[in-house]
Amino acid sequence: xxxxxxxxxxxxxxxxxxxxxKTTFGLQSSLAIAKKGxxxxxxxxxxxxxxxxxxxxxDCRTYLDHFLVVNLKDLLELDSKLEQFEKMVxxxxxxxxxxxxxxxxxxxxxxxxxxxxxxxxxxxxLRHMSEEIPIIIISQVYEIDKGKKVLGGKMVQNFSDIVLxxxxxxxxxxxxxxxxKEILFKIEDSGLVKI
Numbered sequence: 001x002x003x004x005x006x007x008x009x010x011x012x013x014x015x016x017x018x019x020x021x022k023t024t025f026g027l028q029s030s031l032a033i034a035k036k037g038x039x040x041x042x043x044x045x046x047x048x049x050x051x052x053x054x055x056x057x058x059d060c061r062t063y064l065d066h067f068l069v070v071n072l073k074d075l076l077e078l079d080s081k082l083e084q085f086e087k088m089v090x091x092x093x094x095x096x097x098x099x100x101x102x103x104x105x106x107x108x109x110x111x112x113x114x115x116x117x118x119x120x121x122x123x124x125x126l127r128h129m130s131e132e133i134p135i136i137i138i139s140q141v142y143e144i145d146k147g148k149k150v151l152g153g154k155m156v157q158n159f160s161d162i163v164l165x166x167x168x169x170x171x172x173x174x175x176x177x178x179x180x181k182e183i184l185f186k187i188e189d190s191g192l193v194k195i
């Protein structure tokens with residue numbers, strides 16, 4: 001589903017509750033780019049699934065070597081890896097970071113100030129990389145009295161060029177930035193499909 005008219009330089013933030021299609025969006029975008037280019041998939045929660053890719057595109061075996069998947073254990077490791085990848089940004093055509101909210105939430109429990117400082121440093125590195133290639137950041141939400149908020153809040157949204165909120169009842173993508181619009185979708189084996 002080409003909701004935002006193809007891969008563009010800049011950062012796209014995709015967030016929503018669990019089971020709204022966030023990872024599917026990231027994998028589907030990765031598959032589209034990997035057919036012609038290289039994808040760096042930074043996996044914070046074990047969401048990269050070869051079985052899922054095969055369901056989305058049975059021919060993906062022919063271009064699996066276009067994926068570099070890096071499993072991460074915390075924000076410090078993410079920061080360190082981005083330091084390396086920033087220097088090789090020209091080797092990739094897309095970066096997907098799934099799921100930054102997990103380690104952000106865990107880090108806040110340990111040290112709020114250090115975690116926020118580290119997230120800003122990570123977002124600056126991603127912003128720098130996004131001058132050359134598109135970046136997709138996937139995050140979770142938390143609930144407060146006035147509704148759902150993205151983990152990382154305004155900080156992550158301010159670094160993003162495009163902000164997409166995924167909902168499941170009904171299934172819809174709400175673009176919140178740079179303009180407001182929404183579409184309904186369903187999830188099939190091939191990924192998110194506009195209805």
